Amino acid sequence: MINRPGLNRRQLLGAALGLTVTGALAACGTRTVDAGGNSNALVAAPSGTPTGPLKEFTLTAQQSRIDLGGTIVDTWTYGDQLPGKPIRLTRGERARITVTNQLPTHTSVHWHGLAIPNDMDGVPDVTTPGIEPGSTFTYDFDVPDSGTHWFHPHHGVQLDRGLYAPFIVDDPEDPGDYDHEWVLVLDDWIDGTGTTPEQVLDNLVNSGGQDHGHMGMSGHGGGDVTYPLHLINGRSNTDPDSITVKGGQRIRLRIVNAAADTLYHVGVPGHDLLITHTDGYPVQPRAAGSLLISMGERYDTVLTVGDASVPFIAAAVGKDQHAHGLIRVEGSSPPDRINPGLVDQQPVGVEQLTSLESVRLPAAEIAHEQRVVLEQGRTGPYVWTINGKTYENTVPLTTGLGDTGRLNIFNHSMMPHPLHLHGHTFQIGPAGGTGARKDTLLLTSHAQASVDYLANNPGNWMLHCHNGYHAEAGMTTRLDYTA
Ligand SMILES: [Cu+2]
Known part of the structure; x- marks a missing residue:
């Protein structure tokens, strides 16, 4: 599908992978070609009438x-x-x-x-x-x-x-190969426990969060808010959600991080999760002892159970708390102790994943290349900015219909920021490369990344941190179509 004189596909992909890892910014590819999937087609104009069943x-x-x-x-x-x-x-x-x-x-x-x-x-x-x-x-x-x-x-x-x-x-063309499915929605919970999210935000904005003195400074990924509870599917650890399966069966785990301020390090102790998709897009299946999921991200994995019941554990990164669910295997008793310390300590990161070829963006000339700098503002105790501005003063990024654009993202802060682009999925590294397709990308403390997107969906689109408090405190901008 990618056709470039002088380089065969393997060489091109090898070069592209190098770019992904180093974050180098050279343009890649000379012309636009089809990606093979249906995901790169032009989206109907906003005034278009839906036509599906x-x-x-x-x-x-x-x-x-x-x-x-x-x-x-x-x-x-x-x-x-x-x-x-x-x-x-x-x-x-x-x-x-x-x-x-x-x-x-x-x-x-x-x-x-x-x-x-x-x-x-x-x-x-x-x-x-x-x-x-x-x-x-x-x-x-x-x-x-x-x-x-x-x-x-x-x-x-x-x-x-x-x-x-x-x-x-x-996806009718991708029925999957598993016996059960379990959707796991992770959340950090504070509402109705004596405060509300609006009061939490007020406290942060007015004081920088003095109950949590490391505001923006710790770099441990622990977020800005201390939550009384962490939930999976609306249940705390005193009465966790569960699924019952037979020994040896395969379970598709669809994991959603719906938290506002918490990264989770998830796994099933003693078992690998086979990662098959992230943010809905397929990747080359990869076995992982555990994975890191930030706010707004999704991972699909397949778990093969043995004869023993096991917990699914979501450890709140930097918070010394966890949520869990139970996978009950018929004929075995539930695990008598949940030890989040047993989750594999080397989580697979998204940079280790390779997209399936059918969903890669076509290699193209980069028509718009822009910086996205995420940092803490200096105009108050709790201000977060993109390119030095809060949303009310933002200068939107611009793009043009049909163009391929590149965002060079820099986290110049100690806190993790999951950056979410509406209306599009980008590819990590250059279009035409092998990086995962995503709509939400975690930038850990002082990380940087380069992503390419195809501007196939006209309008003005939000680009923001998916920490709900960071987004409200300014870390929000737009990507606007100007042509
Ligand atoms: Cu953030």
Whole structure:
């Protein structure tokens, strides 16, 4: 598919891999070619009418009382459950989702990971009107991207309440090879435990978070907020969620990190996870003793169990806390002790993953190359910036329809920042290379990375840190189509 005189495909990919690792910025490739998958096609214009087979869903954002497994909280959820009921359909189908807002304030829904038309993206004041209290909005779009995705509000720090749920898109050409499936939604929880996310943000902005003196300085990845609980599928460790399987069976684990401020280091002690997808896009299957998942990211893995029941453990990075779920194997007793220290300590990182050839971006000339510098601002105790500016003063990045663009991302801070681009998936390293396709990329302390995207979905798109508090404290900008 990539055709470049003087280099065969293997040589080209080898060179590209070198670029990925070193972060060198040389342009790669001389012309645009098809990628083979359907994921690089031009998205219908925002005014386009969806045409796929219709599936209808309703969603109510509401106040509710939720049992987190012994701890009862008053919070906000989709429906009366946590996480909300998953939305599931097949790639190419049309989702019509009627959202009713029964909250005391306005809200929105962002379909995280779906490259849908801009006016369905759920960002108030940028793409889609906010939904007023007591009113209804209908999202209506064709579903372009298979994989494990999710949805949440794009409004203030509402996502640190219970407003989240999986959005699973099946791929008819990739049924997978497993006996069971388990969707695992990870979350750090504080709402209704004597405070709210809005109060947490106020405290951070006013004081820099004095209960947590390392603000922005520690570099241990531990986040800015101390959470009383960590949850998997809405359950704390006192009454964890579980799945029951037979010995020797294979389980597809679809892992979503819905937390606002916590990276998790996940694994099943004594077992490998076979990583098959990240952010919905397939990678060359890779066995991992454990993996690191940051806020907004998703990983699909396959686990083969033995004869013994085992825990799935999500250790909160830098926080000395964890959440777990249980994989009960018929005929065996549950594990009598959960030891998060037994999770393999060498997590596989996304830079070690190779995308499947069918989903790589075509090599192309880079028409727009821009810097994205993530750092702590100096104008207050809790200010986060992109290219030196908070969102209210931001100078949006620009691109042009049909172009391939490159973002050179630098984390000039001690804190980790998962950077999320709406409406697109980028490829780590150069287009035409072998890096994973992603919509959310973790930049650890002082890390840098280079990603390429194909500008095939016109509009103005959010580019922001998926730490909910960093995003609200300024670490948000846009990628705008100017032609
Ligand atoms: Cu951040």
